Amino acid sequence: MTPIMFVIIGTVAVALLFDLINGFHDSANSIATVVSTRVLSPKVAVLWAAFFNFVAMFVFAPRVADTIAKIVKIDGQDTIYVYVVLAGLIGAILWDLLTWWLGLPTSSSHALIGGVAGAGLTYKGLNVIQWDNIWITIKFIPLAPLIGLIIGFIGMIIVYWIFRRWRPNDVDKLFRKGQLLSAALYSLGHGGNDAQKTMGIIMALLIAGGLMKPDTKLSLMHLDTMWIILSCHLAMGLGTAFGGWRIVKTMGMKITKLKPVGGFCAETAGATTLFIATHLGIPVSTTHTITGAIVGVGATTNFSRIKWGIAGRIVWAWVFTIPAAGLVASGCFYLIKLIHPGF
Secondary structure: OOHHHHHHHHHHHHHHHHHHHHHHHHHHHHHHHHHHOOOOOHHHHHHHHHHHHHHHHHOOOOHHHHHHHOOEOOOOOOOHHHHHHHHHHHHHHHHHHHHHHHOOOOOHHHHHHHHHHHHHHHHHOHHHEOHHHHHHHHHHHHHHHHHHHHHHHHHHHHHHHHOOOOOHHHHHHHHHHHHHHHHHHHHHHHHHHHHHHHHHHHHHHHHHOOOOOOOOOOOOOOHHHHHHHHHHHHHHHHHHHHOOHHHHHHHHHHOOOOOHHHHHHHHHHHHHHHHHHHHHOOOOOHHHHHHHHHHHHHHOOOHHHOOHHHHHHHHHHHHHHHHHHHHHHHHHHHHHHHHOOOO
């Protein structure tokens, strides 16, 4: 086995580790509302979310994976790109772990994109970046939470009107059951969008190593790509099952207090946004999406009940994620360059 093959195998392992951390870091996005409304306990909620993270591979076409695989223009004849992918992954993982420790629900997706772009820029400069894929991702930094907010707000108003003559206790009982469905839908959308990002990274890695053609399409029907889909969804499901309680407290309890009806509307709004984005092949932040949806639902009762200081702290973390992860990945690439004799 050649040295570059050892690096490729090691980088695939790092990619799956990132997927595991992604599920761990973003588990709060799937379960924050269902936990904060006390419909499910945290332990049961993460297992519920993990299952639907896994089965998402049977629902969504891998369009997001294709977008992520083309963040950087990969030259299959230049194996240095293998180290670009590795440095990008390490940068994203380090940023994810730092923000998890601080309890900030930042975007693993944007950390990954920023990491790979930062390492690519360090190696080859501006021309190596596929800017169309970067810009569409950047556009959805404000759009994803805004769409979630609008759908959540409108959905909550509609529900209020439909059930306006119901007794509060009856509404509460109905939407406690409804939240099981809405949490499942959101977890399905989360798995569909986020697991594909790691698939795209593995594809980019294999293209860089000359082991996959640039026009290869991911499919469960082909043995040479099936393992990528299965392993990425399994890693994400396991990560979600381990959970991330520090971020659950920020997402589900500190922004605004929700009742089961509000949790249902927020999760449904978030799921709708993720389904649309995944269908279009746009990598979005599940964190941004559910945060916007929660704010939209909370705004229907009283803007003053929304804790804007917490929301503002989250927004600043969003703004810094892509450049911060890019800088960390750039440093990682320089470090690899220093210790690797083949550069």
